[in-house]
Amino acid sequence: MFGGVIIFLFLALLFSALRVLREYERGVVFMLGRFHKVKGPGLIIIIPILQQMVRVDLRTIVMDVPTQDVISRDNVSVQVNAVIYFRVLDPERAIIQVENYLEATSQLSQTTLRSVLGQHELDDMLAERERLNADIQEILDKQTAAWGIKVANVEIKHVDLNESMVRAIAKQAEAERERRAKVIHAMGEAEAAEKLAEAAQVLSHEQQAIQLRYLQTLTEIAGDKSSTIVFPIPVDILEKFTRSSA
Numbered sequence: 001m002f003g004g005v006i007i008f009l010f011l012a013l014l015f016s017a018l019r020v021l022r023e024y025e026r027g028v029v030f031m032l033g034r035f036h037k038v039k040g041p042g043l044i045i046i047i048p049i050l051q052q053m054v055r056v057d058l059r060t061i062v063m064d065v066p067t068q069d070v071i072s073r074d075n076v077s078v079q080v081n082a083v084i085y086f087r088v089l090d091p092e093r094a095i096i097q098v099e100n101y102l103e104a105t106s107q108l109s110q111t112t113l114r115s116v117l118g119q120h121e122l123d124d125m126l127a128e129r130e131r132l133n134a135d136i137q138e139i140l141d142k143q144t145a146a147w148g149i150k151v152a153n154v155e156i157k158h159v160d161l162n163e164s165m166v167r168a169i170a171k172q173a174e175a176e177r178e179r180r181a182k183v184i185h186a187m188g189e190a191e192a193a194e195k196l197a198e199a200a201q202v203l204s205h206e207q208q209a210i211q212l213r214y215l216q217t218l219t220e221i222a223g224d225k226s227s228t229i230v231f232p233i234p235v236d237i238l239e240k241f242t243r244s245s246a
Helices: 002-017 091-096 101-117 122-127 129-147 163-205 207-222 235-245
Strands: 018-021 025-031 034-039 042-045 051-057 061-071 077-088 149-161
Touching (some): 002 018, 018 025, 025 091, 034 091, 077 101, 077 122, 077 129, 101 149, 122 129
Antiparallel strands (some): 018 042, 025 051, 077 149
16 A cells, blocks of 8 residues: 555656647756756756746747837827747746846837837838838847847837827828919910920021911911911911012
């Protein structure tokens, strides 16, 4: 009876001492409260009572940053959320240097997102997301390096505006389109006026050119469906015929 109890306790201790870590897992082992070593993957042995182990996942973690209220540099209130991709490179520091590296990374991401976007205007948030993503990623990566964490990428997902701001931006875009249309129209008028001035200067020096232009106009009008055409004949042309008959 007593021998059976001993065997049972031995087997229980043996099974409790065995741990299996997957390929993407590491075990941070402590010996009497002090860091001992990082083990894994595969089958490892933990001495009961004397040693404790904390599992660490080395895969890339995708973390949603909750929606943050941000006031841009031009005093526009927007709501922004993002997603962060990071992974643990040093399991020892991830467990020892910070209490909960997941919670710490999440909180740091929220404050960094508000801080970085608050330094830019609304137009930058809407048009230059890649640059803002890179800035946030660089800041996070520097601060989480002490925890053994590598921030691989940051993506701003949505920049939400209130309804009044959406209407204001729509009016601004419409005004900008009208301004561009007027500028293009004015440039066309200026170019046309310049060409007309050049043509008038050429016609003023070439009398025959004026007569050819007159005849061309008659040809164009003759192609019209009108039955009767009244067109004044310049005196210069009549003088040409008068001189030839004389």
